[in-house]
Structure formats: structure tokens, C-alpha cells
Amino acid sequence: MTKDLLGRHRAVLPDWLALYYEDPLEITHGEGRYVWDAEGNRYLDFFGGILTTMTAHALPEITKAVSEQAGRIIHSSTLYLNRPMVELAERVAQLSGIPDARVFFTTSGTEANDTALLLATTYRRSNTILAMRNSYHGRSFSAVGITGNRGWSPTSLSPLQTLYVHGGVRTRGPYASLGDDDFIAACVDDLRDLLGHTRPPAALIAEPIQGVGGFTSPPDGLYAAFREVLDEHGILWIADEVQTGWGRTGDHFWGWQAHGQSGPPDILTFAKGIGNGMSIGGVVARAEIMNCLDSNSISTFGGTQITMAAGLANLTYLLEHDLQGNARRVGGLLIERLRSVAAQIPGVREVRGRGLMLGVELVKPGTDEADPQAASAVLEAARAEGLLLGKGGGHNTSALRIAPPLSLTVAEAEEGAAILEHALRSTLQ
Numbered sequence: 001m002t003k004d005l006l007g008r009h010r011a012v013l014p015d016w017l018a019l020y021y022e023d024p025l026e027i028t029h030g031e032g033r034y035v036w037d038a039e040g041n042r043y044l045d046f047f048g049g050i051l052t053t054m055t056a057h058a059l060p061e062i063t064k065a066v067s068e069q070a071g072r073i074i075h076s077s078t079l080y081l082n083r084p085m086v087e088l089a090e091r092v093a094q095l096s097g098i099p100d101a102r103v104f105f106t107t108s109g110t111e112a113n114d115t116a117l118l119l120a121t122t123y124r125r126s127n128t129i130l131a132m133r134n135s136y137h138g139r140s141f142s143a144v145g146i147t148g149n150r151g152w153s154p155t156s157l158s159p160l161q162t163l164y165v166h167g168g169v170r171t172r173g174p175y176a177s178l179g180d181d182d183f184i185a186a187c188v189d190d191l192r193d194l195l196g197h198t199r200p201p202a203a204l205i206a207e208p209i210q211g212v213g214g215f216t217s218p219p220d221g222l223y224a225a226f227r228e229v230l231d232e233h234g235i236l237w238i239a240d241e242v243q244t245g246w247g248r249t250g251d252h253f254w255g256w257q258a259h260g261q262s263g264p265p266d267i268l269t270f271a272k273g274i275g276n277g278m279s280i281g282g283v284v285a286r287a288e289i290m291n292c293l294d295s296n297s298i299s300t301f302g303g304t305q306i307t308m309a310a311g312l313a314n315l316t317y318l319l320e321h322d323l324q325g326n327a328r329r330v331g332g333l334l335i336e337r338l339r340s341v342a343a344q345i346p347g348v349r350e351v352r353g354r355g356l357m358l359g360v361e362l363v364k365p366g367t368d369e370a371d372p373q374a375a376s377a378v379l380e381a382a383r384a385e386g387l388l389l390g391k392g393g394g395h396n397t398s399a400l401r402i403a404p405p406l407s408l409t410v411a412e413a414e415e416g417a418a419i420l421e422h423a424l425r426s427t428l429q
């Protein structure tokens, strides 16, 4: 059945839609932190949490909210007053930490970042953007144009002039051998140098922890140090929280808070898990920035009643069950366990990350050379034993990405760690 579907998929969908696994998986249903394929095999889902399912698969509270709303009304999200949209906007504005915040809902992270770029370039009257090397911000023409990860930028043309900044990746690149403070100082010097050779950019856009780039994080405080330089030049800071938001990093509700000394970003974008599978993206900005557009601008499906109902139910569940605290506790146990395994396997360079956003970087043993084949082999081996993982990284994807739904239990974390340990040992040793 799945084989036939694969043939039909290949015949009708674009070649550049990357499918995981030599024998691709058809997921047919899920519950909690588990999913099942069309053959009835069960998998512990260590990746779906960052893709779609922030809290848990088939959460009854969300199913109920969505089906009730579907049975009531789905209509224009913006031409008439939309109670669920106002309610979710109020909660997001308050949680964002941005003063006098306004919220605009979109249908994806791409559209959210596109909107952030529209706002920043209009507000600052500049179409130059600073972005991080190795970053990912989406697949529209403008988002691709600012994406630094070469594996995800299919065109070199761009409506924006983009300058790339060092700092998003702590463990590779020219400053990798430096300690944290020197690393930050070197990146700040690099930024100052860049600004000396260009018209004032509108904004710096950055993921506090790079997602597609392999869950790499800079030292805490990098973006606060950047912020001082940006402020001197009147450049806005856009935090792309599409992967890092809503408590995933455990210690903080937003990724920017690890760099929070200089306050919240000017613009924050979010998407992915907030709808627990329903398509919600959005932008938060101070009113003065959000309101700089001087013509109408709407998104037909951004903020529909059904997606907002899902978002409200999901956010309520997340806060009432303290899933940020759960990410901190369970993620803390998981990273400790994986680090002790990694110390015994030469092909594992490091286990990094925060909360339930962990990366395992694989290298050719005895070298610092990325090993994408090993990453694919471990992914296959883990799948064969009932664990789904993600992949990520720079020009070659040599990191395993772990991002389960935030309700992961300690027993499930142990189950996943045991499978991953076995997959690493059987593949790399």
C-alpha cells in the first residue's frame, strides 16, 4: 500500500520535496508521543514536536475545540470580528514580552517571516537585511533570499540585499576555538566591520537556536551584545522563534530570553507547533512598527476561527500542564543520559541543546569532519527499532535532531534514549 503511494507521490509531486528514509514512512495516526504507520508499526516520535505537534498527538482537548468550531463557523478571519483570534492575540501579546504589542496571524512560519521583513524594511526604509550564516527562515522568495543555510536556498536571486553574520553556530567556523566571551567579542567585531561597508540595514533576523541548521546555539548573551551595536545604528532585531518558542528550550518561554539582558526583540515570529498541527504562524511587534504599513494587508486563512480554536486549546494545555517545566526536567535527564553515551562513542562529537531541543552531532571518528552518511544510517537504525528522529545541519546534515512533543514522560525519554544508544552503537562502532 505504502509502496504504491510512493510511486504516485514521485509521479505527481516535486522532486525537491525531501522524504525521510530509503523506504519512506506513511504515518496514519498518533496518540500522545507515539505514531503508527500504515503497516501498524508503532514509533516513539522524537521529531514531530517541532514540526507540528507541540503538546501531544490527538490531544482530546484540541480535537474537541477544533471539531466544535468546525461545526459552528469558519469564515473570513479579518473582515468581521473574530473572537477566537482576538483572544489568542491577547494571550500571545502578553506572553511575548514586547511592550504595546500587536499580533498578526499568518498560515506559516514563512509567511510570518515575510511579514516581519515587510514591516522592518518599510519601517526602516531599507531593503538590506542582516541574517545569520547557516540560518533557515522559510521558502518564499524573500525568506529563501535571507536563508543562510546553503542546503535550503535554491536560488541566489533575492528581492532583498542580505549580509550574513557569524555567530549562530558555536562549534564550527572561524571562531570555534574561542571561549564564550571571546567568541561573542569576535562576532561583534565582525558585525561592526560589516556595518562599516554598507547602507544601514533594516533588521537583523536570527533564530535564537538554529533549527534546520542542527540545533546549534551561540553562547548566551550573543544577541544582547549584537543588540547594543544594532541600537547604535537604528537596526531592528527580528527573533525567529518558529522552533524555539513556547517553552521548548525549558529554561525560557522564548529563545530570545537566553539573550534577554537588553530586552525583547523588536519583532518576534512564531509558527509550527502552536496550532498542534493546525496552520498558525504569526508576527508580534510594537504597535509603532506593526502599524507602519499604509495600505490594507490581510491573510485570508491567517487567523481563521478553526486554527485559533486549536491554538487557544493548545496554549491552555501547555500552560496548565507546565510543559515548559516538563521540557526542562525531562530534557535535562535526556541530555545527561545522551552525553554519557556519547562520551563512549568516538563518532559522536557532541550532544547539545536545551530543554526538548537536542542535537547529536556526528563526525568521522578521530576527525572534525561532518558525517552525513552516519546521520542517515542512525536515523534508519532508530526507525527500525521504533524511534523517529530528525536530521539537520549546515551544508551537510550531520546532526540528529531530537524534538518530541513537550509532554514527553521520563519513561518515554528513557525508552527513546535506549533505542538511540543502540542505534548509535550498532551503526558507529
Ligand code: PMP
Pocket (backbone or CB within 6 Å): 107, 108, 109, 110, 111, 113, 136, 137, 138, 139, 207, 211, 212, 240, 241, 242, 243, 271, 272, 281
Ligand atoms: N523559521 C524557522 C526557524 C523554521 O524552522 C521554519 C520551518 N522549518 C520556518 C521559519 C518556516 O516555517 P514554515 O515551514 O511553516 O513556512
